[in-house]
Amino acid sequence: MALKQVIEVYEMLDTPRIEPEEIKNYFLQKGLDDSEIMIQKIKEDKGETQFIKISIGGRGRKTQEKTAPTLGIIGRLGGIGARPHKIGLVSDADGAITALAAAAKIVEMRKKGDILPGDVIAATHLSPHSPIIPHQPVPFMDAPVSMETMNTHEVDERMKAILSIDTTKGNRVINCRGFAISPTVKDGYILRVSEDLLDIMQNVTGKMPVVLPITTQDIIPYGNDIYHLNSIMQPATATHAPVVGVAITTEVPVPGCATGANHCVDLELAVRFVVEVAKAFAERKCAFYDEKEFHKLTSLYGSLDHLKYKGKKN
Numbered sequence: 457m458a459l460k461q462v463i464e465v466y467e468m469l470d471t472p473r474i475e476p477e478e479i480k481n482y483f484l485q486k487g488l489d490d491s492e493i494m495i496q497k498i499k500e501d502k503g504e505t506q507f508i509k510i511s512i513g514g515r516g517r518k519t520q521e522k523t524a525p526t527l528g529i530i531g532r533l534g535g536i537g538a539r540p541h542k543i544g545l546v547s548d549a550d551g552a553i554t555a556l557a558a559a560a561k562i563v564e565m566r567k568k569g570d571i572l573p574g575d576v577i578a579a580t581h582l583s584p585h586s587p588i589i590p591h592q593p594v595p596f597m598d599a600p601v602s603m604e605t606m607n608t609h610e611v612d613e614r615m616k617a618i619l620s621i622d623t624t625k626g627n628r629v630i631n632c633r634g635f636a637i638s639p640t641v642k643d644g645y646i647l648r649v650s651e652d653l654l655d656i657m658q659n660v661t662g663k664m665p666v667v668l669p670i671t672t673q674d675i676i677p678y679g680n681d682i683y684h685l686n687s688i689m690q691p692a693t694a695t696h697a698p699v700v701g702v703a704i705t706t707e708v709p710v711p712g713c714a715t716g717a718n719h720c721v722d723l724e725l726a727v728r729f730v731v732e733v734a735k736a737f738a739e740r741k742c743a744f745y746d747e748k749e750f751h752k753l754t755s756l757y758g759s760l761d762h763l764k765y766k767g768k769k770n
Contacts, residue, residue, distance in 0.1 A: 458558070458561045459724045462724050465553050466545065466553055469552065472537065474582045476506060479493075480495060483560065486563040486564050487567030492510060493510050502587060503586065503601075505581045505586075505601055507579070507609040508556070508580055509577065509578070511577050512562050512566065513575055514571060524572070524573035524575075525616035526576065526616050527577070527615065527734050528576075528618040529621070530551075530580065531578070532610075532687055533549060533581070533622060534548050534587075534596065535586020535597050535599060537583070546717070547625055547711065548713065549623070550622070550704040550726075551621045551622045554621045554723050555621055556580065558578065573738040573739060576734050577615055579609065579611075579612065581599075586598060586599060591626060593628060594626040594711040594712070595626075602679075603679065603687065610691065613695075615695065617744045618692075618695065618698070619701075620690075620701050622687060622702075624636070624685065624704060626686065626712055627685055630668055630703065631705075631706075633707050633722060635722060637653055637667060637702055637703070638667070639667070640699070641692040642744075643754075643761050644763035645750070646670060647698075647746075648745075650700065650743060650744050652741070652742040656736060660725060660728050675689045675763060677766050
């Protein structure tokens with residue numbers, strides 16, 4: 457159960473001013489070491505945000521024996537608030553809430569003695585004053601910094617696989633409440649959905665798994681005037697690691713800038729899913745993709761790495 461962590465993180469982020477020391481102290485009290493948390497303010501033309509990266513050491517932390525792979529958990533979003541236009545947390549905050557709540561749960565597990573074999577790195581950014589942008593069928597939250605900046609501070613080369621968590625409510629292609637997972641994306645290829653992740657999802661939810669439909673448009677970089685469902689797959693443009701989107705969903709289109717639209721029960725499901733994936737991945741019991749099949753694809757059809765860039769003109 458991770459509802460406590462979701463509520464704690466929700467209340468901590470529901471503020472017009474993010475206090476880095478409050479965030480840091482929260483995780484220190486959970487059992488994080490001071491060296492395992494990094495908070496950095498970044499300012500660009502559209503505003504500023506606080507990037508947070510939490511590195512949770514596994515069993516090899518003290519012995520430096522890295523025998524298990526590192527999982528990346530990225531809370532993807534434009535902003536947690538749209539002040540001064542909106543008061544309170546917006547729907548788009550789901551990715552940050554889920555990523556930080558999952559990190560808090562894993563840290564607490566470690567403190568109690570349930571230590572994962574591998575490391576986990578959780579990253580997101582917190583901006584209570586992000587702009588709103590037009591989007592169909594409903595408005596989206598924009599980020600105060602560029603997508604390149606977000607990828608630079610959130611995607612880590614130590615991540616051997618990535619779960620990218622994002623609010624995915626502003627569309628008509630996924631219409632169930634809860635969360636869905638995407639097919640695996642790696643180096644420009646949209647691969648088959650991981651059977652291991654589907655197993656974990658149905659165990660956590662007690663329901664048949666739900667898959668988010670994605671297209672080529674969704675896995676190419678922002679900034680090329682191409683329609684994207686949202687930014688959930690953007691980490692795949694900045695890494696060779698396999699990336700799977702964890703989409704927080706609703707039955708009807710909900711604007712990313714809507715307040716009062718964060719459903720804690722749904723977020724708790726997503727947090728439990730992320731934690732279970734972290735356990736299984738660290739034990740090498742969860743494959744994001746079939747390596748042999750991927751090598752066969754690239755030998756037959758070549759590299760699709762060019763889809764990770766903005767195109768020939770750029």
